[in-house]
Amino acid sequence: MKKILILAVAMVMLLSVSASALTVAFTQIGQESDWRTANTDNIKAAIEAEGWDYVYDDAQQKQENQVKALRNFISQNVDYILFTGVVSTGWDEVLKEVNESEIPLILVDRMPDNMADIQYAAAFGGDFVEEGRRMALWTANYVKKLGRENEELNVVILEGTTGADAASGRQEGITEILADYPNLKVIASQTGNFTRAEGQTVMESFLKAHDKIDVLLAHNDDMALGAIESIKAAGLVPGKDIIIVGCDAPKTAFDAILAGEMNATIECTPLYGPFVVDAIKRLEAGEDLGRNLMHPEESCFDAEGGIVYSLDGRLSEKAADKIGERVY
Ligand code: GYE
Secondary structure: OHHHHHHHHHHHHHHHHHHHOOEEEEEEOOOOOHHHHHHHHHHHHHHHHOOOEEEEEEOOOOHHHHHHHHHHHHHHOOOEEEEOOOOOOOOHHHHHHHHHHOOOEEEEOOOOOOHHHOOOOEEEOOOHHHHHHHHHHHHHHHHHHOOOOOOOEEEEEEEOOOOOHHHHHHHHHHHHHHOOOOOEEEEEEEEOOOOHHHHHHHHHHHHHHOOOOOEEEEOOHHHHHHHHHHHHHOOOOEOOOEEEEEEEOOHHHHHHHHOOOOOEEEEOOOOOHHHHHHHHHHHHOOOOOOOOEEOOOOOEEEOOOOOEOOOOOOEOEEHHHHHHHOOO
């Protein structure tokens, strides 16, 4: 009896030692936005809470740094690689090397092109096309609520990083919906690289080039927040003279909505840490998670709530009611 007990204790110890010896490596894009900071912190915290070793690399928005990081992870023979690519293309060769190393690859957030040629153990990301649709649909319904649906309104767009699916997907969704609303006319669309600083400067140039701007759609809230500064500097009232809709839904956007300077934000959660940890545990237990790209549930927030923002008829939530729950 005693022997069995000792054996059982030894087995449990062995199991926990092998589980705690996991090394998880993450190649992150950089720190361009509130979203990205929250994403970095959340993944780190979730992995470290398991007692796993965490290897992190910040690529400073450069694809070549990410390629280097991936090769380093392979030579360190880590147990899992978490990957989000700054752009969609140009990963075929290095991801083939990852596959040859047999280190399980978990795709997070932005997806690479040619996924059919890549083996991966799990994939979690936003539905960027759907987010773009929601931005445009919320705007069209808000315009209707204001009784301005027959007015010709000029729209400007601040795009995310060129070549990133988060930008191309959102643009695609916006364009698809706006095609049904000819009164909402896009007069300028340019990248602001997902940063506050570039959102501000590009909006400044839009305002110089165009006398009448009625709507700003920003692929993320950081760019919207930067643009608000330029709108104020031009003597206009953000949220009133120009309707402003962003994407991500960090606390900073909620604050702007409560201050009346921004009108709505479409949620895109950065909180992938728990998903990644759960996936790793299930993979360790021998489960096959399949090749489906998993999207978390997401919402839309504005000042009053009750505006239809999705093709399946979901209603926006009132930011004031939800700000207390925001963790990023
Ligand atoms: O919207 C933006 C960030 O890839 C979904 O990247 C992400 C985007 C997010 O910089 O703020």
